[in-house]
Amino acid sequence: MKKRTSTAALAGCVSLLAVTGCSSGFGGGDTAQEDGGKQNLTVLIASSGTAETQAVEKATAGYEKKSGNEVTVQTAKDMNQQLGQAFAGGSPPDVFYVNSDQFANYASGGSLYPYGDEIENVEDFPETLRRSFTYDGKLTCVPKDAAALALAINTKLWQDAGLTEKDYPKSWDELESVAKKLTKGTVTGLVTSEEYQRLGAFMKEAGGWITNADQTKMTADSQQNTEALAFVKKGLQNGWWKWAKDVDSLNAGEAFGQGKAAMTIEGSWLAGQLQHDFPTTDYKVVGMPEGPAGKGNLAFTTCWGVAQKSTHRAAAVDLVQHLAATEQQAAMGEGFGAIPARESAADEYFGKHPDREPWTPIGEGIQGPVTIKGMDKVLSQFNSDLLSLKTADPKKILSDLQRNGEPVIQESTE
Structure with a gap:
């Protein structure tokens, strides 16, 4: 079935903190689950540009063909606001981007379904990345990519x-x-x-x-x-x-x-933006200059969140399994420059693009985001x-x- 792409643009403003502050009901009880037959899933992303949107659409199209389910990809104008509104309204997207600096807000509010132990070969994700998305001792969601500046x-x-x-x-x-x-x-x-x-x-x-x-x-x-x-x-x-x-x-x-x-x-998303929007730009990527204290850099990572309130959790986890597979992470890297979070996929990616190694999120002086609720x-x-x-x-x-x-x-x- 043909993929539908829309831009989520909800009116009003509900702050993330207000939502998570009154979200005890998100994790309370359980949500009736749909099973069997074709299911309709919604994926909400905060896209860096057309290249990233198209890469996600291509990836979910592959899942549609394999599973028989249908996936609607939505691009958020304001991810935090739109997710907050969706959670507050009791109808969140099934799968969505979660930045590491927002993870604690969602996890502590009970908004996220912890599915980490359902993903194959989860040890292929570096421990530092897994730690970013672990709450209350559980790997809640798996990283989709990671990159430094x-x-x-x-x-x-x-x-x-x-x-x-x-x-x-x-x-x-x-x-x-x-x-x-x-x-x-x-x-x-x-x-x-x-x-x-x-x-x-x-x-x-x-x-x-x-x-x-x-x-x-x-x-x-x-x-x-x-x-x-x-x-x-x-x-x-x-x-x-x-x-x-x-x-x-x-x-x-x-x-x-x-x-x-x-x-x-x-970060590495620049490669995808230039490839798609400014393909004639000739550029070189080098490491960040050192400062008075030496090397320093910031690393960014995002995970695939699954909503606790989703009525398609099994199908949503199955979709994440597809999106987080080694070959799919490598394809995402080719599509918009994202550095794969899986070590096996990252090795393959840098083997093809050694010029992009300055974006690796591993090294001296690397700092992750503040993750305090x-x-x-x-x-x-x-x-x-x-x-x-x-x-x-x-x-x-x-x-x-x-x-x-x-x-x-x-x-x-x-």
Whole structure:
């Protein structure tokens, strides 16, 4: 049957915290299950672009053919809001993306059906990734992919500026130097998003981070983090660093593909975006430059969540089994650049694309996201504050983050 694709656009606003805060009924009792015959499943994704959407559609089409079930893929405009509304209304999608920084919210609220022990060869997923999606001792959902950040360089603009491979920046000073040389006319040396999901890499390189290692204490208001944001602020004020919106682009990948940015900082999803939307862009991916404290980077991972309230849980887990298979994860990597979460699939992927190894989520200085229940609201405010970093006081931004995060951590550790 022909696949249907829609964009989920629900009205109103129900916050995720409000939903999980009153969600004790999600896990209470059980939901009557449909079995036998053709079943209709809904998958909700937060797509990075057309390439990712099409890759998921292709993967679910293969499942439809194999199973006889029908799958509707929906792309969320605001994943947290739309999932919150769906859970609150008692009609969540059967399968959906869950970012590691949101996982604790959903798991603690009873929204997720823990199916990890039903997946074949689950040990093929690295322990660090499995730990990100384990709650109350159970592997609740399996990761679909994982990637770290890397510095992408437009090779034509690089060569036009008289730069060579020897000039690939290894430090903040070198990053600033080459970015200044690349900034000319309509081209900005470095264009990124304003999110901590990018700028946080510089916090790690300075020796700082938002919390301590076991996430029991806020460490945002530190000299190391201040130094990192001050470096970013200097770049913004001097014009060799800009936010994507300031060059009239929807995101940093688009700015890079349009030739407005000579460099950007993104994860492996950039490869899929460029391949689909800007196929003539010639670029090179290199590791992040080191900071005062050495190497530092952020790693991102997402799992396939299955709704506790789904009436198709067995079929939903069967679909995830298909999506999480080695060959399917490798196909996703080819489709939109996602680094497979399965080690066997990742080995195959890097064997075909050794140039993408700087995106590997394993290595020195790699930092995963903050996974404390309720911290997403605090970090959302942090991102809003970072938007004005060019004219704001970095220490004030970090002080506000510290103050807002402390009660959340206190509640999580009580």
